[in-house]
Every structure is written in C-alpha cells, then in structure tokens.
Amino acid sequence: xxxxxxxxxxxxxxxxxxxxxxxxxxxxxxxxxxxxxxxxxxxxxxxxxxxxxxxxxxxxxxxxxxxxxxxxxxxxxxxxxxxxxxxxxxxxxxxxxxxxxxxxxxxxxxxxxxxxxxxxxxxxxxxxxxxxxxxxxxxxxxxxxxxxxxxx
Amino acid sequence: xxxxxxxxxxxxxxxxxxxxxxxxxxxxxxxxxxxxxxxxxxxxxxxxxxxxxxxxxxxxxxxxxxxxxxxxxxxxxxxxxxxxxxxxxxxxxxxxxxxxxxxxxxxxxxxxxxxxxxxxxxxxxxxxxxxxxxxxxxxxxxxxxxxxxxxxxxxxxxxxxxxxxxxxxxxxxxxxxxxxxxxxxxxxxxxxxxxxxxxxxxxxxxxxxxxxxxxxxxxxxxxxxxxxxxxxxxxxxxxxxxxxxxxxxxxxxxxxxxxxxxxxxxxxxxxxxxxxxxxxxxxxxxxxxxxxxxxxxxxxxxxxxxxxxxxxxxxxxxxxxxxxxxxxxxxxxxxxxxxxxxxxxxxxxxxxxxxxxxxxxxxxxxxxxxxxxxxxxxxxxxxxxxxxxxxxxxxxxxxxxxxxxxxxxxxxxxxxxxxxxxxxxxxxxxxxxxxxxxxxxxxxxxxxxxxxxxxxxxxxxxxxxxxxxxxxxxxxxxxxxxxxxxxxxxxxxxxxxxxxx
Amino acid sequence: xxxxxxxxxxxxxxxxxxxxxxxxxxxxxxxxxxxxxxxxxxxxxxxxxxxxxxxxxxxxxxxxxxxxxxxxxxxxxxxxxxxxxxxxxxxxxxxxxxxxxxxxxxxxxxxxxxxxxxxxxxxxxxxxxxxxxxxxxxxxxxxxxxxxxxxxxxxxxxxxxxxxxxxxxxxxxxxxxxxxxxxxxxxxxxxxxxxxxxxxxxxxxxxxxxxxxxxxxxxxxxxxxxxxxxxxxxxxxxxxxxxxxxxxxxxxxxxxxxxxxxxxxxxxxxxxxxxxxxxxxxxxxxxxxxxxxxxxxxxxxxxxxxxxxxxxxxxxxxxxxxxxx
Numbered sequence: 017x018x019x020x021x022x023x024x025x026x027x028x029x030x031x032x033x034x035x036x037x038x039x040x041x042x043x044x045x046x047x048x049x050x051x052x053x054x055x056x057x058x059x060x061x062x063x064x065x066x067x068x069x070x071x072x073x074x075x076x077x078x079x080x081x082x083x084x085x086x087x088x089x090x091x092x093x094x095x096x097x098x099x100x101x102x103x104x105x106x107x108x109x110x111x112x113x114x115x116x117x118x119x120x121x122x123x124x125x126x127x128x129x130x131x132x133x134x135x136x137x138x139x140x141x142x143x144x145x146x147x148x149x150x151x152x153x154x155x156x157x158x159x160x161x162x163x164x165x166x167x168x
Numbered sequence: 169x170x171x172x173x174x175x176x177x178x179x180x181x182x183x184x185x186x187x188x189x190x191x192x193x194x195x196x197x198x199x200x201x202x203x204x205x206x207x208x209x210x211x212x213x214x215x216x217x218x219x220x221x222x223x224x225x226x227x228x229x230x231x232x233x234x235x236x237x238x239x240x241x242x243x244x245x246x247x248x249x250x251x252x253x254x255x256x257x258x259x260x261x262x263x264x265x266x267x268x269x270x271x272x273x274x275x276x277x278x279x280x281x282x283x284x285x286x287x288x289x290x291x292x293x294x295x296x297x298x299x300x301x302x303x304x305x306x307x308x309x310x311x312x313x314x315x316x317x318x319x320x321x322x323x324x325x326x327x328x329x330x331x332x333x334x335x336x337x338x339x340x341x342x343x344x345x346x347x348x349x350x351x352x353x354x355x356x357x358x359x360x361x362x363x364x365x366x367x368x369x370x371x372x373x374x375x376x377x378x379x380x381x382x383x384x385x386x387x388x389x390x391x392x393x394x395x396x397x398x399x400x401x402x403x404x405x406x407x408x409x410x411x412x413x414x415x416x417x418x419x420x421x422x423x424x425x426x427x428x429x430x431x432x433x434x435x436x437x438x439x440x441x442x443x444x445x446x447x448x449x450x451x452x453x454x455x456x457x458x459x460x461x462x463x464x465x466x467x468x469x470x471x472x473x474x475x476x477x478x479x480x481x482x483x484x485x486x487x488x489x490x491x492x493x494x495x496x497x498x499x500x501x502x503x504x505x506x507x508x509x510x511x512x513x514x515x516x517x518x519x520x521x522x523x524x525x526x527x528x529x530x531x532x533x534x535x536x537x538x539x540x541x542x543x544x545x546x547x548x549x550x551x552x553x554x555x556x557x558x559x560x561x562x563x564x565x566x567x568x569x570x571x572x573x574x575x576x577x578x579x580x581x582x583x584x585x586x587x588x589x590x591x592x593x594x595x596x597x598x599x600x601x602x603x604x605x606x607x608x609x610x611x612x613x614x615x616x617x618x619x620x621x622x623x624x625x626x627x628x629x630x631x632x633x634x635x636x637x638x639x640x641x642x643x644x645x646x647x648x649x650x651x652x653x654x655x656x657x658x659x660x661x662x663x664x665x666x667x668x669x
Numbered sequence: 670x671x672x673x674x675x676x677x678x679x680x681x682x683x684x685x686x687x688x689x690x691x692x693x694x695x696x697x698x699x700x701x702x703x704x705x706x707x708x709x710x711x712x713x714x715x716x717x718x719x720x721x722x723x724x725x726x727x728x729x730x731x732x733x734x735x736x737x738x739x740x741x742x743x744x745x746x747x748x749x750x751x752x753x754x755x756x757x758x759x760x761x762x763x764x765x766x767x768x769x770x771x772x773x774x775x776x777x778x779x780x781x782x783x784x785x786x787x788x789x790x791x792x793x794x795x796x797x798x799x800x801x802x803x804x805x806x807x808x809x810x811x812x813x814x815x816x817x818x819x820x821x822x823x824x825x826x827x828x829x830x831x832x833x834x835x836x837x838x839x840x841x842x843x844x845x846x847x848x849x850x851x852x853x854x855x856x857x858x859x860x861x862x863x864x865x866x867x868x869x870x871x872x873x874x875x876x877x878x879x880x881x882x883x884x885x886x887x888x889x890x891x892x893x894x895x896x897x898x899x900x901x902x903x904x905x906x907x908x909x910x911x912x913x914x915x916x917x918x919x920x921x922x923x924x925x926x927x928x929x930x931x932x933x934x935x936x937x938x939x940x941x942x943x944x945x946x947x948x949x950x951x952x953x954x955x956x957x958x959x960x961x962x963x964x965x966x967x968x969x970x971x972x973x974x975x976x977x978x979x980x981x982x983x984x985x986x987x988x989x990x991x992x993x994x
Contacts, residue, residue: 019596019597019598020597022597023597023599027339027343030343031342034346037361041358041360047622047626047627048622048623048627049618049619049622050356051353051355051356051358051360052360054345054349054611054615054618055346055349055360055361058342058343058345058346058349058611059342059346061338061342061345062338062339062340062341062342062343062345062346065335065336065338065339065342066339068335069335069336069339072335087596087597088392088596091392091393092391092392092393093392095391095392096388096389096391096392096592099387099388099391099564100388100585100588100589103564103568103585103588104585105683106568106581107568107578107581107582107585110568110572110578110581111578115569119565119568119569122561122564122565122568123561123562123565126560126561126564127557127558127561131557131558131561133557141558141561141562145562145565146565149565149566149569152200152204153207153569153573156200157197157200157201157207157212157215210714213714214714214719214739214741215738215739217714217723218723218724218726218727218739221727307869308865308868308869308870309869310869311866311869311871312855312866312871351744352744352746354832354833354856354857354858355833355856356833357746357778357779357832357833357834357856359779359780364780364782366744366748366749366752366753366756366782367749367753369744369748369749370743370744370749435862435865485865489868490883490884491861491864491865491868492861495713495714498713498714498716498861499714501861502714502716502717502719502720505717505720505883505959505960506720506724506956506959508959510883510886510887511883512883512884512886512887512889513887513889514887514888575740575742576740620855620856623827623853623854623855624827624853624855624871624872626825626853
C-alpha cells in the first residue's frame with residue numbers, strides 16, 4: 017500500500033470522528049454559530065483534503081507513492097520505539113518516584129541498553145546530569161520539580 | 169528635545185547600581201529560561217514576584233521585564249542547535265536555523281539571531297518612546313471584526329510557507345484548526361473535546377506541542393539512523409556571521425522589526441504570529457525562495473528580530489494604558505499593583521521615573537543581552553560536537569523536565585510525547601508541521617473573533633466589510649489569494665521546488 | 670535474535686516501571702508540615718486573586734515553617750483549579766485559593782470531575798468580589814437612572830464581561846431583566862480582555878469584575894452601579910447598588926482557601942490559624958485596600974454549613990434564567 021493511501025485513509029477516518037464529535041456539540045445556525053460549528057467546518061475541511069490525498073494516491077505517479085515498508089528500509093525503527101516507550105514510562109512514574117530517581121533511571125536505560133555504554137559511564141552521566149538539572153531548576157530557578165518518596 | 173531629555177532622565181534611573189544589578193539578573197535568568205526548552209518566563213516571573221516585595225517598584229519591573237525579553241534572546245538557541253523550539257515564538261526559527269546548524273553554520277545562525285534581536289529590540293524601544301500614544305489608539309481600534317480579518321490574513325500567509333504538497337499542508341491546517349478548538353469555548357462556556365481532563369480545558373499547550381512536533385520528532389528521526397553516521401556536521405566554519413550573511417540579512421532584520429513591533433502591540437498578537445508573518449514576508453520578497461527551509465539566513469534573521477520587536481511592542485499597551493497583551497504583561501501589572509502603583513493612563517504623569525526608568529533599562533538590558541549571548545555562541549557550538557549518543561538522552565531529559573515545568577503538570581509532557589510521535593510519523597509520510605502550528609494558534613482567535621462580531625452585529629456579516637481596518641485586511645488577503653493562484657506565482661513555486669532538490 | 674534481545678530489555682524496563690508505580694505517594698500525618706506545600710491559584714499570575722494568594726503564601730510560610738509554592742492553574746472560570754484540587758490527596762500539602770462558588774454553583778453549570786458537596790474542605794474565606802457597571806468617562810451618561818433611560822431608548826447595547834455565566838454577566842443580566850432592558854452580552858476571557866475591548870469602544874459599557882477600579886480611580890471610567898454586593902462600597906458611597914434599585918442581585922462569590930475533602934482535623938486547625946493570622950495582619954489588609962478587595966472573613970465550617978442552602982438557591986436561580994433544565 018502506498019504511503020499516501022494509508023495516511024489519507026487515516027486522516028479521513030479521524031476527520032469523520034471529528035465531524036461526528038462536532039455534531040454532538042451544538043452546531044447552531046449560520047448567524048449564531050454554536051460550539052460545534054467551527055470544529056465541524058474544520059473537520060469537514062480536512063476530511064475533504066484527506067479524500068483528495070486518497071484519490072490522488074490511486075493515480076499512479078501522483079503523490080507520495082512509496083510503499084509502507086520502504087519508509088523504514090534500512091533504518092532501525094526499534095530505537096525510536098524504545099525511546100518512546102521509555103519516555104512514556106517516565107511520564108507515568110514521574111510524580112510518584114520523583115524527578116531525581118526517574119531521570120536517573122531513564123538516562124541509565126538509554127545509555128546502557130540503547131547505546132551500549134560501559135557501566136560506569138551509564139551511571140556517571142545520569143547522576144551528574146540529574147544533579148545539574150536539579151540545581152538549575154530547583155535551586156536557581158525555583159521551579160517546582162516533582163518530589164517523590166525520597167523527598168528529592 | 170523632549171525625547172532625549174526624558175531618555176536621559178530614564179537612563180540616570182536605570183544606571184543606578186542596584187537597578188543595573190537587577191537588570192543583569194533579570195536578563196541572565198531570562199536567557200537561561202529561554203535556552204531551556206519548555207519552561208518559560210511566565211513560570212519564573214510568577215515565582216520571583218513575591219520576592220520583589222522588598223525592592224522598589226522600578227527595580228522590580230526592570231528585573232521582571234529583563235526576564236521577559238531576555239527569554240526571547242535565548243529561545244532561538246535550542247531551535248537552531250537541535251530543532252527544539254524553546255517557546256512558541258521560536259518555532260519558525262527551527263525551519264532554517266536548524267538546517268544552518270546541520271551545514272556547520274550554527275555560529276552564524278546564533279550570531280545573526282542575537283544581533284537581529286538586539287537591533288530589533290533597540291529599534292522597538294525607540295519606536296515605543298516616540299510613537300507610544302498614537303500606536304496605542306490604533307491598537308485599541310482592533311475589535312473583534314478586525315481580529316477576524318487579521319487572522320484570515322494570517323492563514324492566507326500560511327500558503328506561502330508551504331514547501332511541498334499544498335493539499336497536505338491545507339489538511340494539516342485543518343487538523344490544527346480543529347485541535348485549536350479543544351478546551352473551554354469562551355462564548356458559550358461549554359467544554360469541547362476535553363474528555364474530562366481538567367488540563368485540557370484551557371486548550372492543548374502550544375509549547376509542548378511545538379516541542380514534540382519539531383524537537384522530539386527530530387530526535388526520533390535521528391535515532392533511526394545508526395550511530396556511526398554523524399547527524400550534525402562537525403565542520404564548524406565560523407563562529408560569527410560573515411559579511412555576506414549580514415548583507416543578506418539586513419533587510420530581513422528591518423522588516424522583521426517593523427512587522428514584529430506592530431503585531432506585538434495587539435493584544436493576543438505576540439511573538440508567535442510576528443515570527444510566522446516575518447518568515448512569510450521574507451520568503452515572499454526573496455529572489456531565491458527555494459533556499460528557505462534549507463538554511464536561508466533570512467529565515468532566522470527576520471523571525472528572530474520580529475519576536476524581539478514584538479516583546480518591546482507588548483510593553484506599549486501596558487505602560488500607556490495599563491492593559492496587558494498577554495500573561496507576562498499581566499504579571500507585570502500585578503507586580504505594579506503589589507507595589508501600590510495603579511497602571512493606567514496616568515502612569516506616565518504620576519510615576520515618570522518608573523516609566524522612563526523601565527524604558528531606559530530596556531536599552532541597557534538589550535546591550536547586556538548582546539554581550540551575554542555572543543560569547544556563549546562558542547560554547548553552544550561546542551555542545552554540538554558532543555557525540556549524539558550522549559547528547560540525545562540529555563536533550564530528551566531537558567525537554568521532559570522543561571515541558572513539566574511549564575505548568576507543573578505531566579499532562580504537558582504527555583502532549584509533548586504524543587505530538588513527538590505524531591510529528592515523527594508526519595515526517596515519514598511527508599506532512600509539514602508548520603501549517604499545523606500556525607493554524608492551531610490562529611484558529612481559536614479567528615473563531616472567537618467571528619462569533620463575537622456576530623453577536624455585536626446581530627448576525628450581520630457585512631460588519632467585516634464596513635469597518636475600515638477589517639475590510640483592509642480582507643482585501644489584502646484576497647489579493648494574496650489571487651497572487652497564489654496566479655500562473656506567475658505557480659511558476660515561482662515550481663522554480664522554488666526545483667531549487668530545493 | 671536482536672528482536673528477542675530488545676523484547677527482553679523492554680521486559681526488564683517494564684518490571685522497573687511496575688516497581689516505580691507501586692511506590693506509594695508520600696504521606697506523613699504527624700508533625701505536619703514537614704515539606705513544602707503547594708497552593709494553587711485559580712487565576713492567572715498577576716490577577717488580583719493571584720496577588721492575594723501570593724501574599725497569603727508569603728505570610729503563612731513564616732508561620733508554618735515550610736515553603737509554600739504558588740502555582741497558577743487558571744481556566745474554566747476556576748473549574749480547572751477546583752477539579753485539580755478535588756483530585757489531590759487530603760494530606761495538607763495541596764491547597765488552593767478558589768472562589769466559594771466551586772462548591773455549590775459552578776458544578777451546576779460546568780461539567781466538573783467532582784461531586785459538589787464531597788470535594789473540598791474549606792478553610793477560610795478572606796474576601797469576595799464586587800463588581801461595577803461602568804461607562805467611559807467621556808459618555809454623557811452620569812447616573813444609573815440616565816443609563817436605564819438610555820438603554821430603554823436604544824435596545825441592544827453591548828457589554829463585555831469576564832466570561833460566560835460569570836457573576837458579573839449574571840448580575841447585569843438580572844438587572845436588565847428587572848428593569849426591562851435589552852442588553853447584549855459579549856463574553857471575554859477575563860477582566861483584562863473585556864477592559865481592552867471596552868477602551869477601544871467595541872462595547873458600550875462594561876460589567877467590571879474588580880479590574881475596573883484603577884480606571885475608575887484614574888478617571889477613565891465612570892462607575893454607575895455596584896452589583897454582587899449587599900451594601901454600598903465604602904470607597905464609593907454615592908454609587909447605588911443593584912438591590913437598592915429594586916433588583917435581585919447575584920450574591921458575590923467569596924475567595925477562599927481550601928483543601929481536598931477529608932483533611933484531618935489537626936491539619937485543618939493548624940492551617941486555619943496560620944492563614945487567619947496572615948489575613949488579619951496589617952500588611953495583608955493594606956494590600957487588600959490597594960487592590961480594592963473588601964475584607965470579608967468567614968470560617969471554613971460556616972462555608973460548609975451554608976453550602977446546601979446556596980445550592981438550592983442557585984438551582985432555582987439557574988432554572989429561572991434558563992441555564993439548566
């Protein structure tokens with residue numbers, strides 16, 4: 017399947033969902049638009065564009081025709097995915113475990129497992145970075161960083 | 169002349185040792201905050217606010233103002249170095265600034281951003297001094313219909329920003345517009361698409377969204393390539409802009425300053441709109457539009473000048489009428505009130521030392537910022553040479569914390585991550601993020617302006633055409649639209665696309 | 670092979686994540702307070718509420734001995750902040766300054782994530798809002814009676830307010846109904862926006878929410894009537910209040926410091942004492958005068974007592990004006 021076909025389809029489906037959501041909010045009248053009026057227009061507009069993209073993808077030679085698999089050919093897609101998941105974990109754990117601990121662990125994972133750094137580097141860099149950021153944000157800028165159970 | 173005598177009086181206030189000290193403190197903190205992605209002047213200013221109890225009002229405002237315009241200087245740094253906009257107004261700088269960095273021209277990019285900011289900031293203050301009252305009355309004339317037409321104009325300008333497929337760009341604008349409606353509807357008070365998440369009631373955050381779409385996405389894209397390939401050219405050609413760079417940028421700086429200043433006066437206008445418009449203006453007036461998006465120095469000089477000029481412009485309504493154009497000015501307003509000074513039309517008469525002292529300190533602050541930022545360029549350039557394997561985890565951490573620090577909420581970090589993933593996929597499938605962001609920023613204002621206008625006019629659409637400023641903007645928009653469809657323009661676009669290859 | 674390794678890594682990362690997530694939130698009931706307290710403010714930095722919040726924080730810090738960090742959580746006419754507060758643990762480390770309306774009134778109009786009487790522990794109220802109807806000083810209208818006559822002859826006068834269904838909007842609306850006027854409401858986001866539009870003459874008059882006072886003092890606006898009030902404003906003894914003119918008035922919302930529901934009594938007592946002392950201090954009183962907020966103290970327990978009656982009143986009120994069914 018061509019890339020444009022997939023993306024066009026995706027945006028079209030998303031657009032239809034948005035249109036539906038907008039209708040649920042009041043549409044109002046043309047002279048007195050309700051809450052759903054504008055989102056409805058926006059949704060219709062980009063759905064229309066999505067249809068055009070989709071149709072264009074059916075014509076050979078127009079649009080971005082690269083095959084899906086070719087988009088990631090020769091590229092290591094594991095790394096962005098792993099980093100993304102790590103970041104997700106970070107977000108979930110941040111307010112419970114506190115900034116220092118979570119940052120330490122995040123950095124450690126990225127350096128040790130993804131980048132295969134030796135142990136000492138994978139510990140030293142996160143420690144110094146987390147400490148630096150802590151000093152910078154908390155002490156100097158007085159921004160509030162989430163404190164976890166360790167109180168740091 | 170009155171101009172100079174008041175300036176001299178102001179300078180004598182601004183150059184008092186404690187004022188100088190606090191000015192430096194302010195711009196220093198401001199630069200720091202600007203450089204750090206995510207966290208912005210608002211968070212820091214509000215935290216430092218109570219600490220200003222003990223010092224005089226003038227000194228307090230000098231420091232707080234310094235934080236504010238200092239942040240605009242620093243904001244371009246991460247945009248250029250690692251494609252992460254430090255704040256919404258720096259998004260556009262990513263487009264060409266980052267490309268310049270990849271070509272080994274990070275130094276000139278940072279340099280022209282600093283110089284441009286200085287020139288624009290200073291020019292802005294001069295205009296502020298000279299033309300404050302008449303400008304304010306023009307700004308006040310902007311009511312809902314005028315905002316509507318201005319936003320339409322802004323959206324049309326979007327077409328000129330597009331690099332690749334116009335259809336896809338329009339679609340991104342549509343999606344951006346839709347997402348701009350998330351939150352509490354001002355007119356009806358109804359919550360739209362907030363899924364019971366309280367943080368969504370104020371809309372999706374533009375800063376985490378921009379950080380994700382540009383910065384995190386870029387990191388994801390870079391991660392795909394194996395480590396051996398260096399992603400950023402370590403061949404550093406020079407640290408400061410060359411003579412040629414200056415020649416190319418000089419008009420961009422001037423145009424950016426003008427555009428930025430006027431847009432900054434408008435409540436709600438601000439740095440984002442100014443930087444986008446400046447970029448479009450540069451692209452439209454360039455003889456070689458194809459180089460934009462690939463490291464055109466005007467694409468950095470213009471927008472950076474624009475957002476600094478907008479910062480200066482934003483002070484006008486505050487100092488002359490006591491009207492804040494944005495949250496930052498609201499904080500300054502609060503600071504004044506805390507010190508027992510009621511800002512308003514009488515501020516100049518009742519507290520001339522404050523008024524002129526602050527303005528003079530802005531000149532001083534801009535000089536300090538230039539002196540602060542230039543030597544740092546060498547430092548930043550060296551940061552780029554750190555191996556990416558170490559660099560990207562650190563960048564990610566700064567982004568994560570920075571995003572959190574905006575509102576002390578993990579929701580913002582989640583937004584950043586989500587749009588990071590989305591931006592990554594968008595890059596893969598060849599969709600552009602710039603129209604998305606622009607539409608996201610402009611559409612809510614457009615919609616609110618439209619509906620307010622209709623309330624006032626009781627559903628009469630001719631209100632947009634009967635008012636001079638409003639109809640002027642609409643006519644300009646129509647002209648641009650025709651230009652875009654015109655064969656000459658399309659030929660230019662084709663030429664531009666070829667040049668880009 | 671490589672894939673298996675990656676999955677193993679993800680598995681271990683997941684294990685650690687589970688461990689981190691199972692860590693409890695920190696709590697400590699004895700010797701309160703032992704760490705810094707977060708005080709949310711329902712309005713943007715720089716707003717009058719924000720200024721008072723920060724003043725309270727600075728004062729209470731000294732009494733409680735721990736830092737109090739103020740965080741602004743504006744939006745949704747204070748419902749964002751309220752909902753956030755309601756979701757926090759009642760350990761005394763998260764408090765907020767919110768209008769008293771979050772208990773009884775706002776949940777009826779806005780969709781909030783908490784249930785009206787079960788969400789907060791009010792500590793104390795320290796002030797309340799008063800509003801004023803103003804015209805530009807260049808206008809020929811000098812008194813509220815002239816205004817009424819003018820409005821009758823010109824139906825459709827526009828006015829700005831800080832938000833849809835804000836107290837100011839509803840008070841002016843009540844006034845309009847009472848006098849038989851046809852006025853058009855233009856909602857803005859906050860008092861500053863409304864004032865900006867008014868200064869540019871894009872609305873005919875304004876439903877001020879407190880931020881209009883500097884302009885009245887400096888002569889840019891003319892105050893015609895005060896609403897959200899039970900008696901005349903001492904700084905403006907010549908200006909009538911809505912009730913005197915025979916109209917029903919929207920009772921003013923108070924500003925209170927509150928915690929989530931279920932705050933333990935010893936903590937409540939400690940906090941109440943601290944904040945009360947600060948509120949009564951001469952510095953704070955002077956600040957209130959400077960930003961033109963009245964001092965109106967009410968104990969948290971009283972706020973709770975009045976809540977059900979308020980709820981009923983507003984329920985009937987909203988039904989009457991057609992806001993809810």
